[in-house]
Amino acid sequence: MGDRPLKRRLIQLASALIYNANMAGFGKGELYRGATKGLCVPGLNCYSCPGAVAACPLGSLQNALSRLPRKAPLYVAGFLVLVGLTLGRVVCGFACPFGLIQELLHKIPTPKIRKSRWTRYLSWLKYGILAVFVVAIPVWYAWTEGYPLPAFCKYICPAGTLEGGWSLVAARPEYRGVVGGLFGWKSAVCIAVLVGCVFCYRAFCRFLCPLGAIYSLFARVALVAVRVDKRLCCECGLCVERCKMDVRRVGDRECIHCGECRAVCPKNAIYFGREKRICQPAEENGCSVSER
Amino acid sequence: MTRKNAARLLIAAAGVLALAAGILQGDMQDTMRKAVRLCLECVGIG
Numbered sequence: 001m002g003d004r005p006l007k008r009r010l011i012q013l014a015s016a017l018i019y020n021a022n023m024a025g026f027g028k029g030e031l032y033r034g035a036t037k038g039l040c041v042p043g044l045n046c047y048s049c050p051g052a053v054a055a056c057p058l059g060s061l062q063n064a065l066s067r068l069p070r071k072a073p074l075y076v077a078g079f080l081v082l083v084g085l086t087l088g089r090v091v092c093g094f095a096c097p098f099g100l101i102q103e104l105l106h107k108i109p110t111p112k113i114r115k116s117r118w119t120r121y122l123s124w125l126k127y128g129i130l131a132v133f134v135v136a137i138p139v140w141y142a143w144t145e146g147y148p149l150p151a152f153c154k155y156i157c158p159a160g161t162l163e164g165g166w167s168l169v170a171a172r173p174e175y176r177g178v179v180g181g182l183f184g185w186k187s188a189v190c191i192a193v194l195v196g197c198v199f200c201y202r203a204f205c206r207f208l209c210p211l212g213a214i215y216s217l218f219a220r221v222a223l224v225a226v227r228v229d230k231r232l233c234c235e236c237g238l239c240v241e242r243c244k245m246d247v248r249r250v251g252d253r254e255c256i257h258c259g260e261c262r263a264v265c266p267k268n269a270i271y272f273g274r275e276k277r278i279c280q281p282a283e284e285n286g287c288s289v290s291e292r
Numbered sequence: 293m294t295r296k297n298a299a300r301l302l303i304a305a306a307g308v309l310a311l312a313a314g315i316l317q318g319d320m321q322d323t324m325r326k327a328v329r330l331c332l333e334c335v336g337i338g
Contacts, residue, residue: 182338
């Protein structure tokens with residue numbers, strides 16, 4: 001059981017390296033221009049990052065929405081639906097480079113902000129950001145101005161600032177002359193998010209990430225997920241207590257399926273994978289609600 | 293078939309159809325064109 005977090009960390013690291021396989025780009029400050037840039041990756045990874053070898057689904061979605069009413073964003077929508085249906089927020093737990101960065105920052109030993117009723121309320125904010133910055137503003141500008149405005153990328157996305165903005169400004173001196181107020185704003189947002197993650201576990205994912213919000217809509221139907229074998233579960237609540245996300249139950253919209261709850265389950269009732277598992281009859285497992 | 297599996301099937305069909313239609317209408321090339329050019333405002337440079 002002890003090697004599970006390590007396996008997840010290795011998968012996170014591998015996905016970050018695969019998404020950003022154009023390592024030479026960081027030194028030159030040049031974007032990758034190969035054919036794979038037409039494909040989206042499932043996690044949040046800025047396509048203006050010099051290392052990126054594929055496209056960010058959120059950036060692609062905003063730009064596709066900017067082509068309305070001429071073209072519907074079918075390709076990105078279909079991609080997000082299929083990823084949501086197969087993996088859902090497993091992507092957040094295993095295949096998001098910015099999630100990895102946040103988790104590593106949270107390892108810095110400082111006092112931590114624990115989840116509470118207030119963080120649970122804040123977790124709804126990401127749906128507002130999805131509706132306003134990813135959908136409404138790009139669609140509004142496309143319809144009224146005929147101008148593409150990827151509002152989430154432009155005003156909020158800390159992954160774009162960290163992976164794209166800062167690395168390009170560091171590598172290309174000519175960009176230093178054109179940075180202005182927007183760069184200052186986005187740098188401030190990025191620093192606030194990164195510092196916030198030191199004190200609050202995955203603060204960006206929990207409160208701000210619209211991609212996590214999209215995938216969370218598939219929580220009930222996603223094929224791969226952390227699940228609870230109801231016949232074994234004794235409803236002790238240790239899994240929810242252990243979880244650092246704002247979950248109310250294992251596998252709900254806030255669950256990123258990291259599987260850390262499996263280590264504390266006294267009945268080994270939590271498993272990772274598809275539904276349906278042959279389980280022992282409830283009367284044989286010896287647990288009851290009274291064990292709470 | 294359970295209701296959940298029926299819903300999955302419908303969602304999968306919708307996803308595959310949307311993806312295929314998107315590829316046919318050239319969305320992949322649009323994504324590619326956007327992703328290979330540096331978007332200065334997207335990364336906050338200007």
